[in-house]
Amino acid sequence: MTTKPLTFPDKHVDEVVIFMQHRHWSVIFGRMARWIFFMALPIVVIVVLIASGRVASFTVDSAGGAALVLGASIFMLLMLLLAYQDWLDYYLDMLILSNERVIQIEQVGMFKRTVSQLSLDKVQDVTVETKGMLSSFFGFGTITIESAGEMENFIVHNVPHVEQMQSQILMYAKQAPRTGIERKPQPGTPSVPPSPTGRP
Amino acid sequence: MSIPLAVFLYVYLAIVLVLGVFTLLVLVQAMRFGTKSTSSYVMSFLCVGLMVLVLVFTFVSVRNVDWSSTMSIGVPGLSSSTGST
Secondary structure: OOOOOOOOOOOEOOOOEEEEEEOOHHHHHHHHHHHHHHHHHHHHHHHHHHHHOOOOOOOOOOHHHHHHHHHHHHHHHHHHHHHHHHHHHHHOOEEEEEOOEEEEEEEEOOOEEEEEEEEHHHEEEEEEEOOOHHHHHHOEEEEEEEEOOOOOOEEEEEEEOHHHHHHHHHHHHHHOOOOOOOOOEOOOOOOOOOOOOOOO | OEEEHHHHHHHHHHHHHHHHHHHHHHHHHHHHHOOOOHHHHHHHHHHHHHHHHHHHHHHHHOOOOOOOOEEEOOOOOOOOOOOOO
């Protein structure tokens, strides 16, 4: 079975993607558990009311019942939307390593997105930190990529398989040529010149 | 104070419309910036599907309601009559 090659927007023509990593699943697990709890509340209340005999059935024909059902429906729809948005916030946070650069994508809310790039030839050191019982057990932690010059360090939290990521980044950073080579973007994608700080 | 029940329905539909627009925006963001993986499609389908399910259950639940009736909302403690001492 062939797998689709990894790609992302603004990928260069001859750039090879090594990995595209989301945050560890435990980050989204806790958040989703909270939303599921809130969504289950109206259902539990209705079931309890029906079981206790205060409400005859699921269908209502009174004004008060209708208002309650509409209110509960709005509440559940809102919880579903917030859960979806929370999941998207988690899903769009990525750490990408290619043979040329490291890219950190951070989605903040629904309409704010920060993309930071660091050429591999600027990578000075990669440090990982695993703190806490869950992190140690599941093998996720914080990666800090120190860069040369005045660029800010990359700090990415809750990265799974941190030590493997560290090894891969260091390996490709060692292999990266230490000269600035101009790369052509893929056809059809707008070419964005790299900013001096590595941030857009 | 009596409020026509239909007002509740109109307010509900307006809120559902706003939530639908936001859901569409989130869906567009997911399709635009996501990696087009199976998990993104599954999650998007699941969330939107559950929202549609909630709407269907809601309309099934209130289909017998007489929307032309009114609902009285009383404020406890307020009275139109004045007392004399």
